Amino acid sequence: MLELNRIMDPKKTPLQAVKGMNDILPPESARWEWFEAKVRSLMQRYGYANLRTPIVEPTALFVRGLGEVTDIVEKEMYSFEDKMNGDLLTLRPEGTAGVVRAMTEHSFLRDGGKRLFYIGAMFRHERPQKGRLRQFHQVGVEALGFTGPDVDAEVILMCRQLWRELGLVEGRDLRLELNSLGQPDERGLHRLALISHLEQHVDLLDEEAKRRMYSNPLRVLDTKNPALQAVVEAAPQLMDFLGAESLAHFNGVRAVLDAAGVAYRINPRLVRGMDYYNLTVFEWVTDKLGAQGTVCAGGRYDKLIEQLGGKPAPGVGWGMGIERMLMLLEETGQILPSPTLHAYAIVPSAQGLPQVMVALEALRAAGVSVVMHPGQSSMKSQFKKADASGAAYALVFGEDELAQGQVAVKPLRNAGATQYLRSLVSVDDWAAELRNA
Ligand code: ATP
Ligand code: MG
Secondary structure, eight states: OOOHHHHOOTTOOOOOOOTTOOOOOTTHHHHHHHHHHHHHHHHHHHTOEEOOOOSEEEHHHHHHHHOSSSHIIIIIOEEEEOTTTOOEEEEOSOSHHHHHHHHHHTTTTTTSOEEEEEEEEEEOOOOOBTTBOSEEEEEEEEEESOOOSHHHHHHHHHHHHHHHHHTOOBTTTBEEEEEEOOOHHHHHHHHHHHHHHHHHTGGGOOHHHHHHHHHOHHHHTTOOOGGGHHHHHTSOOGGGGOOHHHHHHHHHHHHHHHHTTOOEEEOTTOOOSSTTOEEEEEEEEOSTTTTOOEEEEEEEOTTHHHHTTSOOOOEEEEEEEHHHHHHHHHHTTOOOOOOOOOEEEEOSOGGGHHHHHHHHHHHHHTTOOEEEOOSOOOHHHHHHHHHHTTOSEEEEOOHHHHHTTEEEEEESSSTTOOOEEEESTTHHHHHHHHHTO
16 A cells, blocks of 8 residues: 555645656766767677666565675665565666576577677665765676686777777776686685684674675675775685686686786785676776776676576676766766757748748758747747757748748858758758758
8 A cells, every 4th residue: 555645745845856866867868878879889899789678676586696695685775575466576786687587588598608788777775975876877798608718808808998989098097907706616715714814803803794704704805994904905815716727717818808908907805796706807997986986897607597597607797887987987078979959940930830840851851950949939039049059050941931942041150151042842952061060
């Protein structure tokens, strides 16, 4: 039952968006579209196909996929019971689990590996602050069914290429941190050593670390508490527990990155927030966004598909926060193109309206972006609106011109330019003049 008395408001106070969930309004939304177009073009060139999964998934998917002792599952998920049937559901906090579920459900890996990408909203109940929202957006790639290390390197190289196409400079704006988490048995040995290290310093640990030292000790290394840094730094390193195969995989990734000239720092304490990772993990970080410096993060997850009930198959991918990317672009002074309006149509009299609107359809079909002045108003106020619209031209559909099957074209951007006539019968012949504005 909806609690109507908590919802109805006789005073009709204006409603507001949920805290930490933003409207993306024009002209800001144009920046999003510009960014997404860059991403789609990149994906197409690397052969990654778009996948769209539901925003709501069974809660069990994330608990089983991400691991019970993770920030997301412990405290960040928007979970609820479907009142119609009692199902336990969650607004997706990340993209990988849903992609894996979909691929398994539709037996998509039957005929070999798949390269996929998604763009969409994610939800986490975090404390809203700069670069940290409750509804945020990610681009992500997932390459499923490939053992690597070539594909690990490929997904990292895609990021580097995207930075270049966005005008970002590797080294100055972003840098790559890389680590290997090895395989579960290697992590098991390291885990024992780590627990005994933490036990030796238990009096220095905070509550969260004490709670996690047996359930997920690796995550203790990922603590943001400065008081724990000394203990963390002295901890045994997973890299020292890797066997020959894991090392060969890591070196395979590094060999490609080295050959391609991608600079990286090996960060033995990079562990990532989800339990599903093994072998390669990486983050692209920036110094330009304060505390929320990770813009893109990912790695390999060879056991996840099996863990979610699918036929065993490896996977590797990353997720990128779009809000943080756009903030970084702004911070680095990238000028993002604003959408151009080619023309603004001025209509002095309602009489010619049908003829005008038919002409505008022809112009739009010929690729011209044109907005018509809505309703009737004085020429003066229509020209004011035309100027304010940012259009390069005003199209003046005076009665005399219309009677001749013509329109007056007036350039708005160069003061001295005079208006000239163009024929409405042959719009295609001159549409390019407007388009190239
Ligand atoms: P953080 O350490 O910042 O909490 P995370 O490890 O939780 O990040 P992932 O789950 O790996 O991040 O998500 C990948 C990317 O998604 C992050 O690098 C970041 O750019 C973005 N992201 C994650 N959580 C948020 C959020 N609450 N608001 C905005 N962007 C986010
Ligand atoms: Mg987080």
